[in-house]
Amino acid sequence: MTAIAGIVGAFVVVLLLVDSAYYRLILTLVVIWATLGLAWNMLSGYGGLISFGHAAFFGLGAYTVTLAMVKLDITPWLGIPMGVVVGMVAGLLVGLPTFRLRGHYFGLAMLAYPLAMLYVFEWLGYQEVTLPMKREQPAAWMQFSDPRVHALLGLGLMVLALLASLAVERSRFGRALRAIKQNEAAAEAAGIDTWRWKMPAMVLSAGFAAAAGGLYAVVLLIVTPPTVFGVLVSAQALIVCLFGGVGTLWGPVIGAAILVPLAEILHGELGSVVPGIQGVVYGLAIIGIILLAPEGIFWRLRDRFFARAPEVPKLAPAPDPPVALARPHHELLVLEGVSRAFGGLRAIDNVSLAVEEGTVHGIIGPNGAGKTTLFNVINGFLQPDSGTIRFDGRDIVGLRPNRICRAGIGRTFQIVRAFPRMTVLENVTTGAYVATPDDREAERLALWAIDRVGLSRREAGQMAAGLTMRQLRLLELARAVAARPRLLLLDEILAGLGHAELEEVVEAIRRIARGGTTVLIIEHTMHAMVRLADRLTVLDHGALIADGPPAEVTRDAAVIEAYLGRKWVQRAADRVA
Numbered sequence: 001m002t003a004i005a006g007i008v009g010a011f012v013v014v015l016l017l018v019d020s021a022y023y024r025l026i027l028t029l030v031v032i033w034a035t036l037g038l039a040w041n042m043l044s045g046y047g048g049l050i051s052f053g054h055a056a057f058f059g060l061g062a063y064t065v066t067l068a069m070v071k072l073d074i075t076p077w078l079g080i081p082m083g084v085v086v087g088m089v090a091g092l093l094v095g096l097p098t099f100r101l102r103g104h105y106f107g108l109a110m111l112a113y114p115l116a117m118l119y120v121f122e123w124l125g126y127q128e129v130t131l132p133m134k135r136e137q138p139a140a141w142m143q144f145s146d147p148r149v150h151a152l153l154g155l156g157l158m159v160l161a162l163l164a165s166l167a168v169e170r171s172r173f174g175r176a177l178r179a180i181k182q183n184e185a186a187a188e189a190a191g192i193d194t195w196r197w198k199m200p201a202m203v204l205s206a207g208f209a210a211a212a213g214g215l216y217a218v219v220l221l222i223v224t225p226p227t228v229f230g231v232l233v234s235a236q237a238l239i240v241c242l243f244g245g246v247g248t249l250w251g252p253v254i255g256a257a258i259l260v261p262l263a264e265i266l267h268g269e270l271g272s273v274v275p276g277i278q279g280v281v282y283g284l285a286i287i288g289i290i291l292l293a294p295e296g297i298f299w300r301l302r303d304r305f306f307a308r309a310p311e312v313p314k315l316a317p318a319p320d321p322p323v324a325l326a327r328p329h330h331e332l333l334v335l336e337g338v339s340r341a342f343g344g345l346r347a348i349d350n351v352s353l354a355v356e357e358g359t360v361h362g363i364i365g366p367n368g369a370g371k372t373t374l375f376n377v378i379n380g381f382l383q384p385d386s387g388t389i390r391f392d393g394r395d396i397v398g399l400r401p402n403r404i405c406r407a408g409i410g411r412t413f414q415i416v417r418a419f420p421r422m423t424v425l426e427n428v429t430t431g432a433y434v435a436t437p438d439d440r441e442a443e444r445l446a447l448w449a450i451d452r453v454g455l456s457r458r459e460a461g462q463m464a465a466g467l468t469m470r471q472l473r474l475l476e477l478a479r480a481v482a483a484r485p486r487l488l489l490l491d492e493i494l495a496g497l498g499h500a501e502l503e504e505v506v507e508a509i510r511r512i513a514r515g516g517t518t519v520l521i522i523e524h525t526m527h528a529m530v531r532l533a534d535r536l537t538v539l540d541h542g543a544l545i546a547d548g549p550p551a552e553v554t555r556d557a558a559v560i561e562a563y564l565g566r567k568w569v570q571r572a573a574d575r576v577a
């Protein structure tokens, strides 16, 4: 907040000092492009959905204001809000089909929208539309005699975009978006409905981009399809963010404050001498900064000069929930005849299995036996080809992972999926969101989960990117536990741990199980498994080959054969004989 006030103050002072109309125009453009950059940042910076098509919304905003004035005699004071509505509706319509695509495909598909609009507006005959001059009541039509008012209006718009970004950053909205950006699958499994958050991000982002476009039209008084729908407009949004810093509200402001004047001055100074050279210099400046500070100037400066020691959270953790008493022999999870193939490979083959409430149920089997596939089918990452899966009597086949998490099934991953640019507490808090609508309560739940798995308060403030394997495993466990699941799926959570660390994690799992959570665990470390599990299921080549108490299963000849191979079982038998 103080920083925003500081920026406003500095801008006003510079605006008052500058007396050339040209430099005042540059200042106005700085805040307009910063607003467009902030709009892009809301979707692409926080959510990681890289858009090459924000010109679509910018152009719609510009044309709405212009056509409203030319055709309907509507003042830009109303035209800009109308443009925002048009932009938001367009965001919704664009998001519906485009969110089905991921990564580069999403980015490229976004590129198509402004290009299509460019041709549509040319075809409609709006190649060059000029805003009519209204000399009688200039202020009522946003045509001020003092052009500095435009710069102030732009500043107001940028401040609104900054405040919106701040609200996004500090809320579960922003955390959910950052989680989606850093690991979409983990975010889904932690109960974050990725669709629910992506769409508001798109609509908000489109609204601000359209507002920036609307003001741009008012300032320049002339609109053509290439200047508002052109690739350069989308590129500008992306470039100011990449240059200044992606995923932070200051990035677009820094980027626009440096690049816009640079581009204009180069154009003015060099453009007349060697036409086109300004583009080369501008491009080199951008390449240089991206090579030197790939995440943008903001992050480089922050890491270099403002790196803060991890903050120890002071909030009181949520109290222990009452221990859920298990109903004796109640089958919490029941799989019947579940199969899943990949091409000709039957990764799970007609598996039927029941997990009793209040137990620790182990799944073992050689590499490639289908254990992880079984978890993926249970938590909704994969659909079974046949069979039924019931959780507490409810059929969960076909539900998305976040719905399955909400139903009470949490999970961890064989390869840790933390959100690296978040602290441990933030990571775990994303897991707690499904348990409560209150953000503060979610943090208290997260602290409770952090305590429960045995991470310290100091560790809670650390960034996930620098953690050891023990801390990462405990972080994932805490993130799953923070949702207070009834069933926890743990996929090789002990892999990669030393002896002492392994004991610590085993103890944490025991504590969680004693708290009333049912646990289904995949593990290769047999000495840990036989101590943890009340029951063992053995898979081999996708099929269930044994199921029962550990003492029985570990003596089963088929199990020993699957693990060791027929040759070794025979040799051992020969030695005994």
Ligand SMILES: Nc1ncnc2c1ncn2[C@@H]1O[C@H](COP(=O)(O)OP(=O)(O)OP(=O)(O)O)[C@@H](O)[C@H]1O
Pocket (backbone or CB within 6 Å): 342, 345, 347, 365, 366, 367, 368, 369, 370, 371, 372, 373, 374, 414
């Ligand atoms: N998405 C996929 N596409 C194609 N094949 C797959 C896919 N996922 C798994 N498989 C194959 O399915 C079989 C079972 O794999 P899965 O990862 O479930 O085994 P696992 O028992 O968990 O093995 P590990 O102990 O090595 O983790 C393997 O042969 C694997 O190559």
